[in-house]
Amino acid sequence: MLQELSLNVLDIVSNSIRAGANLIEITVEVDRERDSLTIEINDNGCGMTKEQLAMVEDPFYTTRTTRKIGLGVPFFKMAALGTGGSFHISSAPKAGTKVSASFILSHIDRMPLGDINSTIHTLITMNTQIDFVYTYKFDNKQFVLDTRQFREILGDIPLDNPEVSAYIKEYLEENKNGTDDGYQI
């Protein structure tokens, strides 16, 4: 078990990275009125065949060779279903993969979202060859971080440059607080 949903996001996005994606969209949506938290990860990686897709929620399936089990997807699924939410993966070869998990926001077993900013910051600065579009929605407010927009301004300065990295960290913090007023999810 992972301790917070932001760690599940980090874990699931690692699959997108290994699938050779160069554009990964991550959306976190909190809707207090509908009592829901939805997390979506959409990549343009190599995708999966029907057979692989059927196996991917099985903990004893993994494509890696270093060990025989793969718990990333099962953990995420369990976290969602345990709240009475839902979990869905769609994928096709060469068309990328979309993972979507919905949680009942107020359910006692819903894990906290945790430090989602840290997950996004780590993903961006550790994978500078990949573009990320991170959307954070809270009730009727939202903000978007699109690294393609950053790159356009930065030119050849890499996203892991210390000053840029610090900027991204602050950008995430300030915009998240501006969107949810520091509400603990």
Place this chain on the structure above:
Amino acid sequence: MKSLEELKAIREKMQGQIGLRSESSEKTRVVVGMATCGIASGARPVLNALSDAVQSKGLSNVQVTMTGCIGLCQYEPIVEVFEPGKDKVTYVKMTPEKALEVVDQHLIRGQVVSKYTIAEVLG
């Protein structure tokens, strides 16, 4: 709120310096295992501690990256240090505190912190 204008300012500031970075010196790579096993064992705080320390101490010849599972899940969080021309050093069961020791002793002073290496822990 943070604006894109600030990013433009960073760009302008960096513009003059960018050409000066030499590609000649080989970098030391510090790799943190960030598969499910690593993440569940606390690899994210270790990774953050390493990249923050490397940045704040200005170790421009060190690159911190993440990788998948290396097959030693029970010893996660694992940190591997690849120095050019030297054998790989594998640190196991890491914490942010141990990681900072590795930065100070190994990455800065060149002394491997033997007590945290896999050889030592396995006995």
